Amino acid sequence: MSESDVKAAVASANSTNSAEKFEASQGEVDAIFIDPELERRTLRKFDQWLLPPLTIILLLAYLDRSNLGNAKIFGFTEGIGLKGNQFNIISTCFYPTYVVFETPWTMAVKRFGAKHVLGVAMVAWSIVTLSTGFIHNYQQAIALRVLLGAFEAxxxxxIVFIISTIWAREAQAKRNAIIYGCNCLSGAFGGLIAYGIESMGTRHGLESWRWLFIVEGAASVGLCGICWFLLPNTAEDAWFLTAQEKECMRSRKLRDIVNRGSADDSPMEYVKMAFSDxxxxxxxxxxxxxxxxxxxxxxFLPTIIKGLGYTSLQANYLxxxxxxFATCTLAAATFASDLMKKRTVVLCVLPIPVIVGYIIVCATANHAVGFFAMFLCGGGIYAFNCILLTWVSNNLAPDYKRSVGVPLFICLGNISGIVSSNIYPSSDSPRYIMGNAVSAGMEFLALGCVVVMWWTxxxxxxxxxxxxxxxxxxxGKHGDKALDFVYNL
Known part of the structure; x- marks a missing residue:
């Protein structure tokens, strides 16, 4: 099918009435043939050229977000004169703007493309991180965490939305794994970087916690600027594709119209569907x-490990x-889920080691046993969230509904950040039994929610x-409610 034929078919598929549109374009859709080898070659290019910059962006974002925990045990609280639960409040202030801005950012990517929207966001949050190294009081820390939440939101x-517009449903989990894989790796790199900076001590009159923000913020500014130029705007006009491969992506979009939807020119219909699902x-x-x-x-992982009886320096490198380990289990779980083309069975298994791990930490003060329990927790936490994210993305169609439904479910879920920032108060040290017990109970409730979703x-x-x-x-329904859409279980 030629490029002009594809454009004509797409135009037909975007006519005024959604029901008539689908019927009118079905002949063109059925007539589309895509060379499997060309399709595989095209998708490999997205693996080679899109995933690496996304990985770097995510890794930097998680480093910039989580370094507050490392800074705390370097003297951050003393450095700016924090008292009582003010550190927990600073941690909490990241989440209100993070929750509020998730849906607008994603709708902006759908409307304006990934390149410019993500480019502005990532350079902005990098500058905010760099600026944190120069704060002097509680109010300044609050202001910068609020801004960081808004720009990282x-x-x-x-990224979940971008992945859903390129790869088939059964191939998305291992791509979405980069989201939580980078989260895990940022913890590992963050501990390594923090260990090096702590060993460096005070330089040029600046404490080590300040250098942590300055070094990571400066690296983010430079690397995010490079990634900005590497990102494509849409899958169909990616700079690294040939003309034939771009036509392939346009043909795939039309071919997959059942799963991706047939009424991109009526977004409000699907916005309502997302909010009412x-x-x-x-x-x-x-x-x-x-x-x-x-x-x-x-x-709080460094704080939890320190509470097990280790020194500040040990807590960082441990x-x-x-x-x-969490990264390895994440990779194994997502590959298994994609291979089986099933989400529920994997989601029912992953919370079990997390629950056991937190119960162990609550039940014993033994250093070695408590440290082992952290492996159990890390082994299930990240993989569970990743596959849940993929499962939801798989079952929302078309693109407009997904561009609203995914950030809506994420922003509502991320309200938990306000809770999690306050369940590890310093008054509960050294073992932080309340925080660990709450985490165990919430993982059990998450398992129950998976069962209810599967049944629905x-x-x-x-x-x-x-x-x-x-x-x-x-x-008479459209998107994932249409008769020929089958929900992935």
């Missing part, structure tokens, strides 16, 4: 529960093997299957 939902709120409840554990783990989607599939068995060809 769209990163994860935007009960599964978005079930997923948000699940993410809320499991994210209490992941946010607490990411911010986070490294925990995060490396299975009922929808069963109802559609019954209607098809009765000879119906359409049910």
């Amino acid at each position: 769209g990163l994860v939902p935007c 009960i599964c978005v709120y079930l997923a948000a409840a699940c993410l809320f529960c499991c994210s209490i554990a992941i946010f607490g783990f990411g911010t 986070t490294i093997p925990v995060y490396i 989607l299975k009922r929808r599939n069963s109802e559609k299957e019954r209607m098809r068995a009765e000879g119906l060809e359409e049910n």
Whole structure:
């Protein structure tokens, strides 16, 4: 099919009435043939040219976000004169703007493309991180954490959305794994960088915690600037594709119209669908529960390990093997989920070691056993969130509904950051039993939410299957509610 034919078919598929549009364009869709080798070659280019800059961006963002935990044990609280629970409040202030701005950022990517929207965001948050190295009081710390949350807000939902527009549903989990893989690796690199900077001590009159923000912020400014130029704006006009490969991507978009939707010119219809879909709120409840554990783990792991009886310096480098193990289990779980083309069974297994790990930490003060428990927690936390994210993205269509539904479920789930920042108060040191117990209980609730979501989607599939068995060809609904859309379980 030539490029002009594809454009004509796409135009037909974007006509005024969505039902008529689908019928009118179905002939063109059925006539599309895409050379499998060309398709594989094209998608390999996205793996080679898109995933690396996304990985770097994510790694830098997580470093800039989580270095507050490392800075705390370097003297951050004493350096700016914090008292009582002020450190926890600073941690909390990241999340209100983070939650509020997730959906607007993602809709902006859908409307204006990834390159410019993410480019502005990532350079801005890098400058905010660099500036944190020069603060002197509590109020300045609050202001910069609020700004950091606003600029980092769209990163994860935007990347999930971008991945969903390129790869097939059964291939998305291992690509989404870079999101949480970078989260894990940022913990490992953050511990390593923090160890080096702590060993460096005071230089040029600046404490080591200040150098932590300055070094990481300066690196982010430079590397994010480079990544800005490497990002494509849309999948169909990526700079690294040949004319033939760009035509392939346009053909794939039309071919996948059932799963990606057939009414991109009527976005408000799908915005309403996203806000009225009960599964978005079930997923948000699940993410809320499991994210209490992941946010607490990411911010307070050095503090938890120090509470097990290790020194500040040991607490930083002992986070490294925990995060490396978490990265390995994340890779194994996402590859297994994609291979089986199933999400629920993996999601039901992953919370178990997390629950066991937190129970162990609550039950014993033994250093070695508590440290082992951190491996159990890290081994399940990140993989669970990644596959949940993929599962939700797989089951929302078309693109406009997904561009609203994914950030909506993420922003509602990320309200948990406000809770997780306050369940490890300094008054609960050294063992932080309350925070660890809350994390264990929330992982158990997340497991229950997965079961409810599976039951809801299975009922929808069963109802559609019954209607098809009765000879119906359409049910008057669009997107993932359409008769020929099958929810991934």
